[in-house]
Amino acid sequence: METLGALAILVAFCLAIYSVVASVAGAVAKRPYLTVSGQRAVYGIFILLTVASGILVYALMVSDFRFAYVAARSNRAMPAVYKFAAWWGGQEGSLLLWSWLLSLYSAVVLITNRRKFRDMMPWVTAILMSTQIFFLTLNAFVEPPFQMLAVGRGITAVQDGQGLNPLLQYWTMAIHPPTLYLGYVGFIVPFAFAIASLITKQPGDAWIATTRRWSLITWGFQSMGILLGAGWAYAVLGWGGYWGWDPVENASLLPWLTATAFLHSVMMQEKKGMMKVWNMVLVSATFFLCIFGTFLTRSGIVSSVHAFAQSSLGTWFLGFLAIAITLTVILIVRRLDYLKSETQLESVLSRESSFLFNNLILLASTFAVLWGTMFPVLTEYVMGEKITVGAPFFNKVNIPIGLFLLLLTGVGPLIAWRRSSWDSLKRAFRWPAIMFVVAAAASIAMGSRSFYATICLGLCAFVTTTILMEFYKGSRAIAGKSEMNLVRAAIELTHRNTRRYGGYLVHMGIVIMFIGFSGAAFNKDTTREVTIGDRFTMGPYEFHVDKISDGDNPNYTWQRAEIGVYKNGQFLQELKPERRVYLVTEQPTSEVSIRRRLNEDVYLNFAGMSQTEENKAVIQAYIFPLVSWIWLGFGVLMMGTAVCLVPSKARILASKAEPVSEFAAEKVLAG
């Protein structure tokens, strides 16, 4: 079985090379047989990698410890869902998952575009398969997943495996890596289309409409992956933090930032024929940052809770990046004439300029995060000493950037295309500005002493007002003409322009998340050593320690505290924080207990037994105001993304424009 798996990967590697050669030769020599054969090779690769992945997953599920990977990542006592998740729990398996996802995406791209872009698709295939060659090289020769501890039926190399890292045995971790990979791998598709359009000098921008959907879906997965990771960190690490600016966290954020910039500025190219060079650079940067992020995670050059162990993969990734970046830069420079803008920026007070500021700010944030992430590596290389940059640096730089971006999400919709007059701006900004002042004043009145939290809440009110005004004005305009009520009119409004109003919903999701972030300024915490019957208070809450117990099962031993939460003498909930020690790895983990409410979470962590006093448990208690708004905002963001993907009801209001006759055309030609 392992032979079949290894052979499938090797043949897939050969087919990927064939696909690149056949696609390029077919495009250059105009030989349709070669281009079709090159595309068929993509389907063949998908079939072979599905077989290889299936073999690995089967071995994990039946705990076949003859496989070295299975012995290292799984054990008999693990629940089935985590045995499956062990597919991406280690270097070899996660690289195989990457290759399989790339083959799946490639096959879907070819099937969905089989009747379009005939001149471009061979180059799209070639670029996708070039990346596939790289990853299959790693699968076949550098980190093969089918190394065996023992060969032959009935032979058992080890009685039981090491098991998955206990930190990964949590439900969000079962889906966080695959969703992130769906994002990382997916960003290759818009890059492939962009480069293919440069190579073939596509006269139009139809490729953008095709890749826009891919980019949006991929961006959605990337967002989901990042938020699932944050949710995992919040619920598992025991200190209530959801973002620590860990290098691998940053690696997932970097392509998200450039992809966000791309999704916005690509609208400028579609509508105005502007920012073509920007879009090429952004889509290329997104792809390179995905590869770079993978390099950071797998090379071991940065210290991270996420990173795989140090390996030789770093050199491979750097080599691939160097080649890809060099070729892309050469191509963009040579095609600068083709990328000239069709119109120019006319005014600073225009939506076009707000898109430009958006790009600049997102790039600034990308650079800051990249600099901070790579600083320890650079200092070690230059000075021989690793100087770590922690959360204070990232927060200092990115909080103001984030607030400015929040401001732009409110300003953008208020400004018209081409230019806005001062009068129209004054009218448009009046109510949002008032709500900004009201919200900021209210937060100060309620005790906020944090400058950033106050500004954040003010800006959230500003942006919410602009979005509500957009929906209200648009719905009222439609309701007036079609005799609908406002709710139906709002749905009709959204359906007529799903990109715009779906985008507003996404922005609303971001606003809600920022409200959640601002709550961090008001966190409370305390640590107590308690025994049964003890009571302690924090803020408005009283905690009664009702029980402390312990036990074990085949997978781990546990200690648990049962603590009643009271407010104003009223019983609210019983929380049961737990501490586990997994038997195979002897690794302790925290199972925190959380009372989640919209206004604040009450969070208890069983840190362990006291070292100084017998039979006393160390309990860490936290109050996290507004943190649930982060997860709620994420839900709204995903809903908005889904709305953006729905095709708009196209209504060409040609009757509102004067007809342009042939005579008019001649006048234009005559100048």
Next chain:
Amino acid sequence: MTLAVSILLISAVLALVLFIRPGAIPPAETLPPTAHLEERKAAIYENLRDLSFEFRLGKLSEPDYEKARQALEKQLAKVNAEIASLTGKVRPAPSVEKPTAVKAAEVKTVHKCPSCGAEFDRPMKFCGECAAPMEAAKS
């Protein structure tokens, strides 16, 4: 058994890749030379629609709206003119009366496509026969 399955699988995949029926090879695509212009036209119409809607919502003053609308209609006219010239549907230009005192020698200029050799009596951006760029596009 594993060997047999491996051989079967690899053979099937290689057959999928290498044996392609002539009917499975799509015919050469002939995109009309105006395809990208039609896209541009659709984008301008969408911009006009957005502009009209934003004016109705009060984001633009009337002078700004009129200015923006005229600019878009001018762009639309240009695109329509290009489409018309590519499809050969333009009316001949109105003749201009020459002064009778001196008649300039009639010079007939022929504009030839560098790709297929088709001839036209006026400068064209793209050849009406094979859609290759001509002198006017390159200038």
